[in-house]
Amino acid sequence: MxxxxxxxxxxxxxxxxxVCEMGFxxxxxxxxxxxxxQIDGDILKNHYERIADSIDIPVLLYNAPGxxxxxxxxxxxxxxxxxxxxxxxxxxxSPEGPAKLLACLDPxxxxxxxxxxxxxxxxxxxxxxxxGVISLANALPNPCCELYRLFIQGKYDGARMLHFxxxxxxxxxxxxxxxxxxxxxxxxxxxxxxxxxGPLNVVTNEAVEKIKQQIMNEGFIS
Amino acid sequence: MxxxxxxxxxxxxxxxxxVCEMGFxxxxxxxxxxxxxQIDGDILKNHYERIADSIDIPVLLYNAPGxxxxxxxxxxxxxxxxxxxxxxxxxxxSPEGPAKLLACLDPxxxxxxxxxxxxxxxxxxxxxxxxGVISLANALPNPCCELYRLFIQGKYDGARMLHFxxxxxxxxxxxxxxxxxxxxxxxxxxxxxxxxxGPLNVVTNEAVEKIKQQIMNEGFIS
Amino acid sequence: MxxxxxxxxxxxxxxxxxVCEMGFxxxxxxxxxxxxxQIDGDILKNHYERIADSIDIPVLLYNAPGxxxxxxxxxxxxxxxxxxxxxxxxxxxSPEGPAKLLACLDPxxxxxxxxxxxxxxxxxxxxxxxxGVISLANALPNPCCELYRLFIQGKYDGARMLHFxxxxxxxxxxxxxxxxxxxxxxxxxxxxxxxxxGPLNVVTNEAVEKIKQQIMNEGFIS
Amino acid sequence: MxxxxxxxxxxxxxxxxxVCEMGFxxxxxxxxxxxxxQIDGDILKNHYERIADSIDIPVLLYNAPGxxxxxxxxxxxxxxxxxxxxxxxxxxxSPEGPAKLLACLDPxxxxxxxxxxxxxxxxxxxxxxxxGVISLANALPNPCCELYRLFIQGKYDGARMLHFxxxxxxxxxxxxxxxxxxxxxxxxxxxxxxxxxGPLNVVTNEAVEKIKQQIMNEGFIS
Numbered sequence: 008m009x010x011x012x013x014x015x016x017x018x019x020x021x022x023x024x025x026v027c028e029m030g031f032x033x034x035x036x037x038x039x040x041x042x043x044x045q046i047d048g049d050i051l052k053n054h055y056e057r058i059a060d061s062i063d064i065p066v067l068l069y070n071a072p073g074x075x076x077x078x079x080x081x082x083x084x085x086x087x088x089x090x091x092x093x094x095x096x097x098x099x100x101s102p103e104g105p106a107k108l109l110a111c112l113d114p115x116x117x118x119x120x121x122x123x124x125x126x127x128x129x130x131x132x133x134x135x136x137x138x139g140v141i142s143l144a145n146a147l148p149n150p151c152c153e154l155y156r157l158f159i160q161g162k163y164d165g166a167r168m169l170h171f172x173x174x175x176x177x178x179x180x181x182x183x184x185x186x187x188x189x190x191x192x193x194x195x196x197x198x199x200x201x202x203x204x205g206p207l208n209v210v211t212n213e214a215v216e217k218i219k220q221q222i223m224n225e226g227f228i229s
Numbered sequence: 230m231x232x233x234x235x236x237x238x239x240x241x242x243x244x245x246x247x248v249c250e251m252g253f254x255x256x257x258x259x260x261x262x263x264x265x266x267q268i269d270g271d272i273l274k275n276h277y278e279r280i281a282d283s284i285d286i287p288v289l290l291y292n293a294p295g296x297x298x299x300x301x302x303x304x305x306x307x308x309x310x311x312x313x314x315x316x317x318x319x320x321x322x323s324p325e326g327p328a329k330l331l332a333c334l335d336p337x338x339x340x341x342x343x344x345x346x347x348x349x350x351x352x353x354x355x356x357x358x359x360x361g362v363i364s365l366a367n368a369l370p371n372p373c374c375e376l377y378r379l380f381i382q383g384k385y386d387g388a389r390m391l392h393f394x395x396x397x398x399x400x401x402x403x404x405x406x407x408x409x410x411x412x413x414x415x416x417x418x419x420x421x422x423x424x425x426x427g428p429l430n431v432v433t434n435e436a437v438e439k440i441k442q443q444i445m446n447e448g449f450i451s
Numbered sequence: 452m453x454x455x456x457x458x459x460x461x462x463x464x465x466x467x468x469x470v471c472e473m474g475f476x477x478x479x480x481x482x483x484x485x486x487x488x489q490i491d492g493d494i495l496k497n498h499y500e501r502i503a504d505s506i507d508i509p510v511l512l513y514n515a516p517g518x519x520x521x522x523x524x525x526x527x528x529x530x531x532x533x534x535x536x537x538x539x540x541x542x543x544x545s546p547e548g549p550a551k552l553l554a555c556l557d558p559x560x561x562x563x564x565x566x567x568x569x570x571x572x573x574x575x576x577x578x579x580x581x582x583g584v585i586s587l588a589n590a591l592p593n594p595c596c597e598l599y600r601l602f603i604q605g606k607y608d609g610a611r612m613l614h615f616x617x618x619x620x621x622x623x624x625x626x627x628x629x630x631x632x633x634x635x636x637x638x639x640x641x642x643x644x645x646x647x648x649g650p651l652n653v654v655t656n657e658a659v660e661k662i663k664q665q666i667m668n669e670g671f672i673s
Numbered sequence: 674m675x676x677x678x679x680x681x682x683x684x685x686x687x688x689x690x691x692v693c694e695m696g697f698x699x700x701x702x703x704x705x706x707x708x709x710x711q712i713d714g715d716i717l718k719n720h721y722e723r724i725a726d727s728i729d730i731p732v733l734l735y736n737a738p739g740x741x742x743x744x745x746x747x748x749x750x751x752x753x754x755x756x757x758x759x760x761x762x763x764x765x766x767s768p769e770g771p772a773k774l775l776a777c778l779d780p781x782x783x784x785x786x787x788x789x790x791x792x793x794x795x796x797x798x799x800x801x802x803x804x805g806v807i808s809l810a811n812a813l814p815n816p817c818c819e820l821y822r823l824f825i826q827g828k829y830d831g832a833r834m835l836h837f838x839x840x841x842x843x844x845x846x847x848x849x850x851x852x853x854x855x856x857x858x859x860x861x862x863x864x865x866x867x868x869x870x871g872p873l874n875v876v877t878n879e880a881v882e883k884i885k886q887q888i889m890n891e892g893f894i895s
Contacts, residue, residue: 016871041740045851045873054872074707076742082400103325107348107404110396126329130352134389167356174332178304182329185711205682206720207711238649263518267629267651276650296485298520407489427460428498429489526844547769551792551848554840570773574796578833611800618776622748626773 008140012037012069016054020061027062034058035067035098040075048084055088065095071123072101082108089118098140099123109134125151125177129170132158143177146192146200147227172225179221184210188218195219196228234259234291238276242283249284256280257289257320262297270306277310287317293345294323304330311340320362321345331356347373347399351392354380365399368414368422369449394447401443406432410440417441418450452584456481456513460498464505471506478502479511479542484519492528499532509539515567516545526552533562542584543567553578569595569621573614576602587621590636590644591671616669623665628654632662639663640672674806678703678735682720686727693728700724701733701764706741714750721754731761737789738767748774755784764806765789775800791817791843795836798824809843812858812866813893838891845887850876854884861885862894 011022011034023034036058039046059066068088072079079101080088085108088094099105100123109120109131122131122139131139132155144151150173157166180188186203187210193200195218202209210218222228233244233256245256258280261268281288290310294301301323302310307330310316321327322345331342331353344353344361353361354377366373372395379388402410408425409432415422417440424431432440444450455466455478467478480502483490503510512532516523523545524532529552532538543549544567553564553575566575566583575583576599588595594617601610624632630647631654637644639662646653654662666672677688677700689700702724705712725732734754738745745767746754751774754760765771766789775786775797788797788805797805798821810817816839823832846854852869853876859866861884868875876884888894 014870039872040742042851042873043740043742045853050872050874053874057871074709074742076706076709076740104328106326106352107396107400110348110393110400126332127352130328130349130355133352133355133385134392163355170356171332174329178329178332185708187711204680205723206705206716207708208716208719236648261650262520264629264651265518265520267631272650272652275652279649296487296520298484298487298518407486409489426458427501428483428494429486430494430497548772550770550796551840551844554792554837554844570776571796574772574793574799577796577799577829578836607799614800615776618773622773622776 008033008035008067010035010037010069012039014039014041016057019054019058023058023062023066027064031064033065033067033095034062035069037069037071038075038078038080040078043076043078046078048081051080052084052087055094056091059088059091059093062093065093067095067121068097070097070099070101070105074100082111086111086113089113089116094118096120100140104131105136106131106134109136125170125173125181128173129154129158129166132166141177142181142186142189143173143192145189146180146196146198147173147176147222150227172227176221176225176227180218184214184218188214191215191218192222195222230255230257230289232257232259232291234261236261236263238279241276242280245280245284245288249286253286255287255289255317256284257291259291259293260297260300260302262300265298265300268300270303273302274306274309277316278313281310281313281315284315287315289317289343290319292319292321292323292327296322304333308333308335311335311338316340318342322362326353327358328353328356331358347392347395347403350395351376351380351388354388363399364403364408364411365395365414367411368402368418368420369395369398369444372449394449398443398447398449402440406436406440410436413437413440414444417444452477452479452511454479454481454513456483458483458485460501463498464502467502467506467510471508475508477509477511477539478506479513481513481515482519482522482524484522487520487522490522492525495524496528496531499538500535503535503537506537509537511539511565512541514541514543514545514549518544526555530555530557533557533560538562540564544584548575549580550575550578553580569614569617569625573598573602573610573618576610585621586625586630586633587617587636589633590624590640590642591617591620591666594671616671620665620669620671624662628658628662632658635659635662636666639666674699674701674733676701676703676735678705680705680707682723685720685724689724689728689732693730697730699731699733699761700728701735703735703737704741704744704746706744709742709744712744714747717746718750718753721760722757725754725757725759728759731759733761733787734763736763736765736767736771740766748777752777752779755779755782760784762786766806770797771802772797772800775802791836791839791847794839795820795824795832798832807843808847808852808855809839809858811855812846812862812864813839813842813888816893838893842887842891842893846884850880850884854880857881857884858888861888 009026009031011026013019026034070080096119098121104127105120119137122128122136125141125143128139128141141151154169180192187207190200190203191210231248231253233248235241248256292302318341320343326349327342341359344350344358347363347365350361350363363373376391402414409429412422412425413432453470453475455470457463470478514524540563542565548571549564563581566572566580569585569587572583572585585595598613624636631651634644634647635654675692675697677685677692679685692700734746736746762785764787770793771786785803788794788802791807791809794805794807807817820835846858853873856866856869857876
């Protein structure tokens with residue numbers, strides 16, 4: 008899955024076609040947001056439909072108002088877009104998560120919502136989401152998968168405990184230092200996080216120690 | 230439970246003492262918010278501790294940033310206040326709900342969080358909340374209790390379906406018309422909703438018809 | 452002028468009548484804001500008209516979105532209310548000030564806007580406002596009056612310099628410590644500021660020193 | 674002057690160098706904003722200094738929180754950046770305008786602020802700004818220049834009247850329809866506005882009529 012959302016519809020289509028040619032499976036398309044006051048449901052409906060009509064691989068809507076100055080895809084618009092044969096679902100990284108939307112979706116429609124945060128991945132499983140896109144999984148992929156398995160097996164007490172660990176860690180790492188914290192956590196757990204893209208800075212050594220301590224406290228490294 | 234939160238600490242204490250004398254069981258204390266930029270965690274900690282020290286009945290924190298211009302009780306402050314012997318819990322009506330906080334609470338502490346919206350009452354049950362304070366329950370108390378019973382009995386499929394109905398209705402009624410919509414729904418389901426306090430208006434006859442239709446669509450009245 | 456704005460229309464009218472009986476000249480009525488999502492132009496129009504119809508002394512609208520969780524009186528509503536014979540004007544304490552509104556008012560209408568911040572009192576004089584309601588004037592009434600005199604006399608260079616001093620001080624005092632800073636400044640300049648109402652705290656001794664230094668730097672005390 | 678602001682420092686530098694080679698006079702650099710919660714004063718200081726150090730033509734900071742999800746350059750950071758020899762000034766398109774900043778700038782520093790809206794261009798002239806960057810000037814360049822001339826000539830009554838006309842028009846056009854409205858106004862006044870970039874739409878024919886009527890009402894076309 009590759010993110011191809013640009014401010015302009017035309018440029019988003021061009022990037023999406025390129026990604027399509029490169030053989031990827033999905034494009035994830037963040038909402039445009041520069042002219043935030045003008046970006047309403049109709050604008051977004053037209054934007055996503057034109058993109059989905061232009062490429063052969065399925066489109067995931069990407070709703071992330073924390074990164075788009077509050078621009079959200081209205082629930083009504085998501086319901087309309089869920090009918091499009093080439094729109095496969097939505098990644099929801101809003102602070103409040105997709106709970107309200109999930110109550111309104113037609114369960115017979117082939118449209119799926121992915122929970123975009125470790126803070127609500129587990130409760131959203133109880134609302135029927137088939138999966139999540141979780142930044143913390145960059146550093147701790149196995150515990151995130153284990154949480155999903157525990158849920159599938161009906162081991163809800165264990166799942167809740169693991170969810171609490173992951174959510175606490177997510178709040179401590181991503182909630183405090185953002186993407187730079189996630190990259191530091193990746194370095195700590197044996198992956199390659201590296202430097203965030205400037206103007207963001209690497210976290211301080213002190214922050215690295217705090218992150219390491221937090222991961223140890225939750226029992227994910229020793 | 231009676232709401233006694235005022236802008237000033239002194240006035241909140243006076244009202245809380247009065248409520249205490251009248252024999253009520255709890256006070257629920259909304260955050261002050263007029264001088265929003267100055268209302269930080271330390272200010273709120275001191276505010277709630279002084280109130281809880283002044284009365285004999287337990288205090289519930291009330292976190293409702295949608296009604297307080299974005300003023301929230303920071304998680305760190307809630308954790309500190311959870312140690313106070315006369316602070317019993319928190320009613321959370323934030324748009325994002327208490328999921329992040331629930332991961333951080335000490336389960337051995339005698340402090341309980343109530344889910345403040347039909348939109349996240351059910352998923353929060355899976356995170357350990359003991360109950361909710363739900364505006365829709367003014368109009369539909371039995372279905373809300375039934376949802377709780379289904380959860381307790383482990384009937385999760387039925388619970389999820391009932392949750393979806395209640396959440397859809399909550400979005401259609403409270404989400405569209407606010408307190409005036411809830412009052413109209415109460416009149417429809419046989420309770421006494423009546424007029425909202427001015428400057429709010431009663432909803433239009435057309436809105437009453439839509440609300441009635443929506444309650445019928447979800448199968449709660451025929 | 453006495454502030455009488457409450458959340459309910461009825462209670463605002465009661466307080467306004469009381470203030471009227473006590474012999475005051477004006478009531479200043481802050482917008483209600485608890486049910487912020489429902490408080491639109493029509494609700495506000497009706498609210499203010501009912502109040503203005505109920506009392507014999509004139510009403511000032513009070514627009515202060517920083518204290519009301521973003522609730523603003525829409526320009527269109529102000530224009531409608533400006534026609535009411537018992538609505539005399541508006542105090543505008545929004546961050547952006549009344550510049551946009553002033554361009555739209557009918558100059559023949561007997562309706563006046565007061566600039567609600569030292570940060571834009573002077574430029575608003577050039578847009579025709581007849582005065583201001585400025586928190587810093589609690590501590591420095593004479594310089595604020597002097598600024599007005601310089602403007603009236605056409606001494607714009609001196610007025611601009613004095614405006615810069617007052618705006619810098621306002622940003623340093625009110626912008627940093629809010630009402631508690633203004634009260635400290637009042638104590639410093641020989642007035643009685645005293646303690647802010649709890650939950651707000653008095654500023655620290657260190658802050659008092661900074662405020663004193665700032666007032667000295669601008670030449671208002673020696 | 675060419676806008677070269679991208680989310681990454683590196684990409685902004687690359688685009689700025691290109692613009693420099695193409696012979697332009699200035700780059701205007703909008704704040705990055707995707708990771709809004711991490712974009713603080715230190716991050717912005719470093720970002721702008723690295724860009725200004727990398728190119729030979731001067732840099733204008735571009736502060737436009739309405740387009741960047743609320744990301745602002747803090748006043749303290751602007752003051753620090755104003756000392757950089759290759760940072761020439763700032764274009765301020767915040768809703769509140771540059772009034773607070775202008776009070777804090779050192780008048781001996783070679784750093785200039787341009788007012789970024791017809792709503793506050795005129796009052797900011799009284800605070801010492803040397804000019805503005807005004808979207809409405811795309812459609813009405815001569816009246817905008819005339820406003821500046823009236824100010825320079827000390828014809829303040831005429832300037833205020835013209836300001837009111839331009840601000841009303843700006844609110845009616847840009848405030849209602851955004852960039853699409855400005856483009857329609859350009860077509861009406863004899864320039865080439867054309868279509869906005871998708872996903873934005875052209876305004877309706879009805880809106881075109883309203884815009885034309887508004888420009889006529891203010892006397893700029895007949």
